[in-house]
Amino acid sequence: MTATLETRQAAAVRGGHAAALAAAAAAAPAAAGEPWPAWRLDSGLGRGPAPLLRVGRIQSSELPPGAPSPLPTPPTQLHARSNGLPSAVGDAGAEAVDGSYGAGASGRGAADGAGFANGVSGRFASSPSLAPSGDVIVTEGYDNSGAAVTTVSLPALVPLLDRAHLRIDSDAVHALPGLLLRAVGSVPAGLVRLHVYDPEHLGGSLSAFAALGKAGLLSFVGPSGLREALDSLVETVRRVNADVLAGEHASLADLAEATGRRPEPWRVLVLLNADLAAWPAHDQAQLARLRRTGVAAGVHLLVVGDDTAGPADLPRLCATGYTGLHAKEPAALVLDGPPPQRTVTAAAKAVAEKHRAGREPARLVDLLPQRLWSASSATGLTAAIGETPAGDVARLALGDNPPHALVGGPSGSGKTNLLYAWIAGLASHYSPDELALYLLDFKEGVSFARFASGRRDPTWLPHVRLVGVNINDDREFGLALLRHLKDELRRRAEAAKAHEATKLEELRAADPEGHWPRIVAVVDEFQVLLEARDAVTDEAVQLLEDLARRGRSQGIHLVLASQDIAGIEALWGRPSLVAQFTLRIALPKARRVLAENNHAADTVARFHAVVNDESGHTAANTPVALPNAGHADAWEPLQRRLWEARPAGNLPPALFDGDLVPDLTAAAPPPETALLGQTIDVAAGGAALALHRAPGRNLAVLGTRAVEAADILASAALTAAMAARRDGHRIGVDLCCLEPDTATAALALAAALEAEDAEVDWHDDLASLAGDWEARCDGAMRLNLIYAVDAGSARLDAPGTARLRAMLIDGPERHLHTLGWWRSVPRLREDLGGFSARFDAVDAWLALDVQGPELAPLSPASGGPAWYPRERRGLYFDRARHRAPQVVIPYRTAALLPQPAAVLDPS
Numbered sequence: 034m035t036a037t038l039e040t041r042q043a044a045a046v047r048g049g050h051a052a053a054l055a056a057a058a059a060a061a062p063a064a065a066g067e068p069w070p071a072w073r074l075d076s077g078l079g080r081g082p083a084p085l086l087r088v089g090r091i092q093s094s095e096l097p098p099g100a101p102s103p104l105p106t107p108p109t110q111l112h113a114r115s116n117g118l119p120s121a122v123g124d125a126g127a128e129a130v131d132g133s134y135g136a137g138a139s140g141r142g143a144a145d146g147a148g149f150a151n152g153v154s155g156r157f158a159s160s161p162s163l164a165p166s167g168d169v170i171v172t173e174g175y176d177n178s179g180a181a182v183t184t185v186s187l188p189a190l191v192p193l194l195d196r197a198h199l200r201i202d203s204d205a206v207h208a209l210p211g212l213l214l215r216a217v218g219s220v221p222a223g224l225v226r227l228h229v230y231d232p233e234h235l236g237g238s239l240s241a242f243a244a245l246g247k248a249g250l251l252s253f254v255g256p257s258g259l260r261e262a263l264d265s266l267v268e269t270v271r272r273v274n275a276d277v278l279a280g281e282h283a284s285l286a287d288l289a290e291a292t293g294r295r296p297e298p299w300r301v302l303v304l305l306n307a308d309l310a311a312w313p314a315h316d317q318a319q320l321a322r323l324r325r326t327g328v329a330a331g332v333h334l335l336v337v338g339d340d341t342a343g344p345a346d347l348p349r350l351c352a353t354g355y356t357g358l359h360a361k362e363p364a365a366l367v368l369d370g371p372p373p374q375r376t377v378t379a380a381a382k383a384v385a386e387k388h389r390a391g392r393e394p395a396r397l398v399d400l401l402p403q404r405l406w407s408a409s410s411a412t413g414l415t416a417a418i419g420e421t422p423a424g425d426v427a428r429l430a431l432g433d434n435p436p437h438a439l440v441g442g443p444s445g446s447g448k449t450n451l452l453y454a455w456i457a458g459l460a461s462h463y464s465p466d467e468l469a470l471y472l473l474d475f476k477e478g479v480s481f482a483r484f485a486s487g488r489r490d491p492t493w494l495p496h497v498r499l500v501g502v503n504i505n506d507d508r509e510f511g512l513a514l515l516r517h518l519k520d521e522l523r524r525r526a527e528a529a530k531a532h533e534a535t536k537l538e539e540l541r542a543a544d545p546e547g548h549w550p551r552i553v554a555v556v557d558e559f560q561v562l563l564e565a566r567d568a569v570t571d572e573a574v575q576l577l578e579d580l581a582r583r584g585r586s587q588g589i590h591l592v593l594a595s596q597d598i599a600g601i602e603a604l605w606g607r608p609s610l611v612a613q614f615t616l617r618i619a620l621p622k623a624r625r626v627l628a629e630n631n632h633a634a635d636t637v638a639r640f641h642a643v644v645n646d647e648s649g650h651t652a653a654n655t656p657v658a659l660p661n662a663g664h665a666d667a668w669e670p671l672q673r674r675l676w677e678a679r680p681a682g683n684l685p686p687a688l689f690d691g692d693l694v695p696d697l698t699a700a701a702p703p704p705e706t707a708l709l710g711q712t713i714d715v716a717a718g719g720a721a722l723a724l725h726r727a728p729g730r731n732l733a734v735l736g737t738r739a740v741e742a743a744d745i746l747a748s749a750a751l752t753a754a755m756a757a758r759r760d761g762h763r764i765g766v767d768l769c770c771l772e773p774d775t776a777t778a779a780l781a782l783a784a785a786l787e788a789e790d791a792e793v794d795w796h797d798d799l800a801s802l803a804g805d806w807e808a809r810c811d812g813a814m815r816l817n818l819i820y821a822v823d824a825g826s827a828r829l830d831a832p833g834t835a836r837l838r839a840m841l842i843d844g845p846e847r848h849l850h851t852l853g854w855w856r857s858v859p860r861l862r863e864d865l866g867g868f869s870a871r872f873d874a875v876d877a878w879l880a881l882d883v884q885g886p887e888l889a890p891l892s893p894a895s896g897g898p899a900w901y902p903r904e905r906r907g908l909y910f911d912r913a914r915h916r917a918p919q920v921v922i923p924y925r926t927a928a929l930l931p932q933p934a935a936v937l938d939p940s
């Protein structure tokens with residue numbers, strides 16, 4: 034019976050031991066727990082808590098019953114039964130045996146560490162059970178007299194990262210290198226930073242870690258640097274609490290558990306034989322602060338030495354035990370020897386290399402604030418965009434200084450990615466009430482299109498008011514944006530004046546009900562806007578200068594990005610303009626973004642940027658590792674989150690896509706108005722032609738592009754008919770098509786106009802249309818739609834020509850408006866009276882493929898407007914309404930016209 038009982042007991046002990054070992058392996062995986070001979074660098078860090086760190090193993094069980102406790106102080110130690118057997122473990126062990134070790138451990142008080150029982154040999158009489166304290170207690174007796182002795186051995190683990198500070202007595206100092214190596218080597222490279230205060234240069238034992246120093250992961254501090262080191266760590270704690278934890282999480286460990294993110298490294302301050310009693314009061318106070326608040330913010334103290342004046346209440350490791358557990362009785366431990374020197378050297382090198390090779394670049398999600406939209410933009414805008422080599426979060430700030438930014442880098446260097454990261458940071462920190470974004474991309478591609486609502490992804494970024502993509506040749510759109518910002522600048526300046534405020538911050542304080550978000554306008558490949566020597570560039574530079582100078586105080590910030598800033602003459606010819614862009618961001622191999630003698634961009638690593646907020650002067654360089662922000666996996670969840678949080682009434686951004694031809698929609702314009710196409714401006718409105726009873730209210734469409742000319746005539750007539758019908762009127766339309774290529778379109782238009790309740794008369798030639806025009810005037814609005822006027826006018830006899838001219842000159846006063854397509858300016862001029870003719874009869878013209886100088890006689894600018902014809906673009910000018918011609922995109926009208934087959938059906 035005794036034998037049976039012993040066998041059972043032995044099995045129980047083995048079972049308990051196996052469970053405890055498994056728990057130990059889970060609590061100190063890989064490099065955190067592996068004994069030295071087999072040790073290798075290996076981060077076992079997953080989403081869970083930081084690992085416990087092995088320092089040795091449990092003292093053998095051969096302690097005689099009743100032997101004195103190996104540790105003199107204090108009572109909270111690994112506990113064993115009075116027979117000397119270590120029986121218990123701390124929290125981690127308890128939970129492990131309970132089968133539930135894991136995330137829970139990290140949620141406990143930081144100093145409430147976990148530790149494992151030591152190696153044991155002997156027989157337990159029963160398996161461990163869970164005590165109310167959470168500790169495991171062996172409940173029955175022990176007998177080492179029998180034959181069936183079960184020898185068990187357990188690693189001794191101590192808590193540090195995420196959990197506790199630690200004091201190491203002099204007799205245990207040889208545990209220090211091992212402890213540090215395990216800390217550094219068991220988490221991703223760079224996540225542990227060591228600051229070693231070594232007043233007596235005793236750090237010889239740490240010399241093998243030297244490689245970490247070169248990677249910025251280890252720094253030695255002498256007495257003269259102590260204050261700065263303490264102050265900086267206290268500041269880190271403050272910043273982590275304010276910005277990273279932001280009231281959402283009690284500690285970084287909680288944050289990691291909840292989100293799987295490790296946005297901040299652990300910082301371990303090692304104090305080697307510090308004479309703490311002799312420290313100045315300030316330093317002592319800072320140390321006390323770190324002791325109280327450091328662990329939650331990832332700042333840990335490792336006090337080495339026997340200085341009793343030091344923080345005596347820290348968990349303590351001595352040669353034979355550890356005091357940091359809530360254990361009733363001490364369990365003795367045997368410390369491991371120090372790791373072999375070459376293991377340390379190799380590991381430090383490998384960690385440093387991994388770290389320098391850009392470590393794991395921060396993920397976008399790690400850089401974003403926990404709580405959305407918690408910041409005020411009253412004084413400026415700050416956003417995290419990456420990490421510095423020291424692992425600190427790198428931030429970009431816009432405000433009074435620096436007010437604007439220049440971003441440069443050749444194609445593929447990651448400019449767009451940087452802009453994504455920046456926009457992500459801004460849009461998560463500031464609500465749409467605090468920040469409005471205008472985003473323009475001049476290059477081909479759709480990099481900003483994702484911010485607007487699309488077919489595949491209907492979400493949008495709620496801060497964005499305008500997205501322009503594929504702008505390529507539509508430089509006027511860039512101009513339109515700058516004009517819009519200038520109007521906003523004026524509005525703000527007036528409001529500021531009314532409230533006696535000198536800058537946005539004051540205006541917002543004086544007018545709390547007002548809506549004064551900061552505005553950031555991002556223009557990617559902005560060099561396109563400035564590359565020609567023409568009126569567009571001149572106006573753009575003027576507007577930029579004005580915005581750059583005055584935008585600072587009114588909260589309007591410009592971010593200009595380009596692959597080749599060096600080549601922008603218009604920019605470098607204006608030093609006062611460039612001087613306003615004090616924030617410079619240079620991607621690898623960027624030219625000219627930084628100061629002339631600053632070559633940091635030549636050497637900065639891939640997917641990094643040099644950030645410089647002092648106009649590119651070398652001393653202000655900060656290399657920053659950028660996250661991959663453009664990837665859909667990173668971006669889409671963020672945009673959805675922001676979109677779901679959007680305030681009521683938030684409208685999707687206006688989207689201008691230079692590659693899309695806008696369709697004419699069925700929305701009717703105001704009365705007596707025709708729409709010719711979409712304007713290239715921020716409002717993306719319709720280019721309107723007023724058709725009121727007044728001389729000159731005719732339109733000449735000029736050029737040879739038949740399809741576009743037909744589209745323009747069709748949209749004008751259809752929209753005028755829709756407006757009339759909406760108001761209960763009907764218009765008359767006389768249609769004359771003299772260009773066979775447009776006959777189908779003209780027929781389709783006739784059918785569509787009849788469907789809009791217009792009265793349509795078809796004329797086969799100009800003579801018939803012009804012959805009895807007066808008879809048709811009955812006071813209601815009538816339109817003459819003439820396709821290729823010049824094809825017919827050339828065949829008119831003299832009286833016919835006179836009648837045509839009279840119709841053009843006198844018709845509008847009688848509400849008969851001619852919308853005619855002439856294929857060249859000279860032919861229009863011919864029809865109006867030849868070389869000396871005035872163009873008074875035609876107030877409005879829309880030029881397609883007609884060069885600027887040819888438009889000189891029709892244009893207010895001497896020599897003609899700066900106009901380079903291009904597909905699906907027209908230059909529109911209405912003398913009665915415009916100061917300068919504007920570019921329009923003729924609508925595609927096909928959707929509102931019947932199919933040609935239906936029109937041509939003989940039945």
Ligand SMILES: Nc1ncnc2c1ncn2[C@@H]1O[C@H](COP(=O)(O)OP(=O)(O)OP(=O)(O)O)[C@@H](O)[C@H]1O
Nearest residue numbers: 443444445446447448449450451640659660661663
């Ligand atoms: N920090 C980063 N981490 C990972 N991948 C990146 C990072 N930055 C950029 N990339 C990738 O590099 C490629 C080029 O980046 P990006 O499009 O931002 O460059 P660009 O300078 O805007 O180039 P282009 O002007 O040709 O569009 C992209 O595939 C992008 O996903």
